[in-house]
Amino acid sequence: MTLLSVRDLRVSFPTRSGIFEAVRGVSFDLGRERLGVVGESGSGKSMTGRAILGLVRPPGRVTAQRLELEGQSILNLPEPQMRRLRGARISMVMQDPKFSLNPVMTVGRQIMESYRLHGKGDPRAKALEMLAAVQIRDPQRVFDAYPHEVSGGMGQRIMIAMMLAPDPDILIADEPTSALDVSVRNEVLHILDRLVRERGMGLIFISHDLNLVAQFCDRVLIMYAGRVVEELPAADLTRARHPYTQGLLNSLPRLDRPVDRLAVLQRQSSWRED
């Protein structure tokens, strides 16, 4: 079943030297699956996520032939309606929890807040339950803590707890682990994976890390200069056909395959067009 359907999504910004298109005609369908969106900085991957959530600020402009959440158009909805949608039906986890948690509010209050806006039932019990669900050992203590009193990995788990509390249909995770150490990263990913699977959510996982996405997602979109250059099942990533995807894979140093020199990606202007 299709949760989110995107056709010909475009995001443009006016600049001094004309209009800059950050996203140029992105199309995809998302079901109850884990979709990876991979690309380098400036590929438009984050902007795609922001456009879906209606977070592109003017003078940026979002257009699309279609941007539908379960058959209902969410393209350029008025802000009050969009706000009701965000959190309740589509949530977003950002890269760095330091900047997404309110520093003067306890963790528990923030989760309750996000839940009270959208959910029903006892918010306190729900918040504690969510903290337990993201495998925080002592939910009661963390509930009363302030964001600066928790570590980065813990902060990211709290963000996930907060975002998943109202049971959204879709979670957009923008580089949720790139600020974390590897050991913590894996834990956070496992939690995310389990929750998404158990609740039957659709996940859009935005990342620059090909390996991670290949391991973690079902399907991968590879973006370059605002366009999707290749789409393939994550398991087939090594058999990628597009020279950009191949180039990205080859430019990574690898523990299991020592090389004298790393392959350098030769960008081609033809990749910008079809």
Add this chain to the structure above:
Amino acid sequence: MTREWLLTDAPQTRRQARLGALYQGWLTFRANRLAVLGLVILVLLLLIAAFAPWISPQNPFAQDLADRLKPPSAQHWLGTDALGRDILSRLIHGSRVTLFIVGTVALIAPVIGLFIGTVAGFAGGWVDQVLMRVTDIFLAFPKLILALAFVAALGPSIANAVLALAVTSWPAYARLARAETLTIRNADYIAAARLQGAGPLRLLIGHIWPLCVSSLIVRVALDMAGIILSAAGLGFLGLGAQPPTPEWGAMISDGRTYILDFWWVAAMPGMAIFVVSLAFNFLGDGLRDVLDPKGGRE
């Protein structure tokens, strides 16, 4: 020198790079309509001040008691004051006094502030403690009261008014410069310069000042209105320019006795102060767009 040549991301000479950066700044500034308006007003004011003797219709000191307190007319565009002097001519000549006062204060106060603030922030330790406590002492007094005390002690004159205003307005700049310095001090580019053996003086002048100066300029432009008002305030209280020198604040003071029956005597210089203050605020706003990298531009 075409537009492309100026706007290129790959300048070929030092001159092209400099001019390009200036042109970029001008384009940003130009995008702010009000700022351009402010600039135009201030340029006009400068021209008026420069050519005052040639453009003022009458002698600003010539008294004509027969013609006193006349409303605006074809002969006296803005009317006459209690001694029958032409208000327009007095305003035109007064612009010189006003420009002299704010110009000098704007040159002295931020420089003192920049010097003390950056040295305190960069040196840290007891130097910082001493300099900032001195700054706090100055900040603890209301500005105008402190200026009044200075002028009262030194005697009323334009030079002393300038001195008093400069002495009372530097602490705010020192605080600002220190705050900026504290964030810049630990930046990697400062560390990199240290590793090349750059000494504290070079870091301060070559690396920290250029970054502090831009926010100070913005702040000064925005404070300018306040300085004009303080100068006018001193004039109003008779502690600035002495009669018969035409000074806008003093002119308002002269007019206050007649304000109900002969409103133009006080209102005309008031308008002049208002317009110039507003122009400085617009200008400061535009300068912030250009100079303040935190202003939210991409």
Add this chain to the structure above:
Amino acid sequence: MLRVENLNVWFGFPPDRVDAVQSVSFQVPQGQSYGLVGESGSGKSTILRAITGLIDTWSGDIRVADQAVAGRKRSRAFHKAVQMVFQDPYASLHPRHSVDRVLSETLHLQGMHDIDRRIAQLLDAVGLGSGFRFRYPHQLSGGQRQRVAIARALAAEPRLLLLDEPTSALDVSVQAEILNLLADLRRERGLTYVMVSHDLSVVAHMCDRLAVMRQGRIVEEMDAASLRAGRAQSEYARELLTASASYDRGWSGA
């Protein structure tokens, strides 16, 4: 080339004193490349900052080319011999200084002559070319900025280069370019590297030997071959290896 003996680094005063690095010893022979790996807060970058004198609260013995260094002050000769490349190229270039200004000031400080010719040489050496000479940082991409930072570090013709996560802020394709550049420069100029990184595969690619750090201490020292083969002695190093590799498994074997 570099010898660090029993290094301790701390911040603050008791009772709030934090011991960031505790009794760390290692040595790097001339021409070698040495890696320091560990998670954030393990003290690996702090070691570099203590060596260069950017932190002065340390004790122990640091010797560069058999010359001991002390406290915060470093000699002119030290600055000529030891240079550093920082992690974030967006923070390590002065926003108002053009490439030309950065390099000419550096060359001037290092007492070099013939500055125009040297700037051209440096820009060529880092693969930028003189077309970039008059650009400001905002006119450069992340990779280009890091090349400028490397050119700045090379200006003094140092023998020891300290690399603090030089590619972690860059895209992978740009990372490959910068790592290749660093490898070429080391070969051409016989440089010695100390490289800090959290990325095991980058360290394995760049370094001959490495130390795994945890909470301010060196847990284990090993060579790159052992790292590649997954032969770690200590439990923590093994954990770190598995954690880094676990999301590779799916396709690297395919």
